[in-house]
Amino acid sequence: MTSAATTLPGARPGEPVYRVLLIEDDEGDALLVEELLHDTGLRFQLTSRASVADARAELAAAPLDCILLDLHLPDVSGTDAVTTVRALAPHTAVIVLTGLSEAQAGPEAMAAGAQDYLVKGKVEAELLRRTLSYAVYRSQTERAGAEAQAARLRAEEMARLERGLLPQPILDTSTVRVTSRYLPGGELALLGGDFLDVVECDDGLLCAVVGDVSGHGPDAAALGVCLRIAWRSLVLGGHRGPDLLHLMERILIAERDSHTLFATCALLTIEEKARTATLHLAGHHEPLLTTSQGTQEVAAAHGIALGIAPDQRDWPATVIPLPDSGALTLYTDGLTEGHNGKTDGRLGVEGLLGLIDRLPPTDPAAQVDRLIEETHALNAGRHSDDLAVLRLDWGTA
Known part of the structure; x- marks a missing residue:
């Protein structure tokens, strides 16, 4: 009744x-x-x-x-x-x-x-x-x-993940200016598996990484934190290039709870005095190089993502000559996989470069923020993915 x-x-x-x-x-x-x-x-x-x-x-x-x-x-x-x-x-x-x-x-x-x-x-x-x-x-x-207690616990978890995924760069004598941003895929989502870091090593090299663990949620975030910490420890210990990627892959395989989890990453090693950067891509897309002539995607050799084929261990190096002043931007695909503001597809790298060309000249941090705002406005919530951006500027401001 x-x-x-x-x-x-x-x-x-x-x-x-x-x-x-x-x-x-x-x-x-x-x-x-x-x-x-x-x-x-x-x-x-x-x-x-x-x-x-x-x-x-x-x-x-x-x-x-x-x-x-x-x-x-x-x-x-x-x-x-x-x-x-x-x-x-x-x-x-x-x-x-x-x-x-x-x-x-x-x-x-x-x-x-x-x-x-x-x-x-x-x-x-x-x-x-x-x-x-x-x-x-x-x-x-x-x-x-x-609900308030759950919100507090969620905020605490977010803070822990932020500390693990968004560390303070270790810079001693380097004049490179670092700008980093991280946004979770959903408005209420915890941070996912994207990670980034920058370290100046004892040999004077400036090392940077941007990575993306497949999937979302706490498992991907935990693995992202693990890989980020492992990268910092290994790079400070002198490991570089394919050797570093091999050790990161071993750690990923040991720590993942599913064989379907893998990670892409881009390793960048900058020799400031020689004005060169060495790039290793493990399933990741190319960074962007900004010079006085504009911004373009770096042409680079590709290697396989970590955890896909552990026996292959093939990550070729690409040496990038650097201008006296400029910027390199590494990012995860959350920046390009959103919609382009129309009904016919994704923003993509070409659309991203078009947005950058139209941005007014300003300081690096403001430009990164404006770029993220523009991509989000075009996407209008139709695609949801984590987003990490790391921009390294050198030379005249």
Whole structure:
């Protein structure tokens, strides 16, 4: 039985409509509860069921505000009834209905998770009104508190991932200016598996990495953090090029929990005095080189992504002559795989270069921010992927 929302003369202005589910197998008691609800003056919509099994559809459907629960049902009774209903509707207030001879049943039910209890035969309309209103309020407060705690935990997790994926560059004597940005794929998403880092080593070389672990979520993020930390440790230990990529691949294979996970990355080693950069691509796309003549994609040799074919170990080097002043930009595909603002495809590298050409001259950080804003505006939420951008500027500002 389900009754339509009822508005009574005694209802207070702005009174909410309480969605109430009564689980009671005694038809007489069920009718008495309905009459009492009418006498409370509350606005309510009442659904009655004779057992928890019969009520499962309602418990799984539209949200309820309150469950009035008899403790002696055909399929479950006592505190088991409370725990069963709470498991099915954890954010709904539960008020149990006990008999006159059950002195301990109410407190035990509350200990099991009910918000309150009422003794049959001693319930008046005003008591039912207060009990239901307060129980719903307490349940909503508990839910709000749980959501706030979940938000805090999410923020803490985000901060931990940011520390792991977005470290502070280690720069001693280098004059290279570093600009880095990272955006998760969704507005409420945790950071994914993209990672980046920049380190000036003891031999004077400036080493940089941008990488992308396949997939999204905590597994990809954890593996991204692991690879980023491994890269920093290995590069500070003197490992370079194919040797470094081989060791990173071994770590990826050891740490991944699925054989389907792989990672692409771009390694960049800059010799500032010689004005050269050495690039190794493992399944990753080419960086962009900005000079006084404009921005273009670097022509480079490609190697296979890490974790795809561990026995291959083929990552050729590309040496890039650097102008006296300029910038190299490494990025993950979240920057180019969004839509181009039309219905005919992705932005792609050509579209990205067109955006860069149209950007007004400004400082590197502002230009990177503007570029990300432009790509997001064109995409309009149609494609969602993590995005990491690392720009390295040298020479005159």
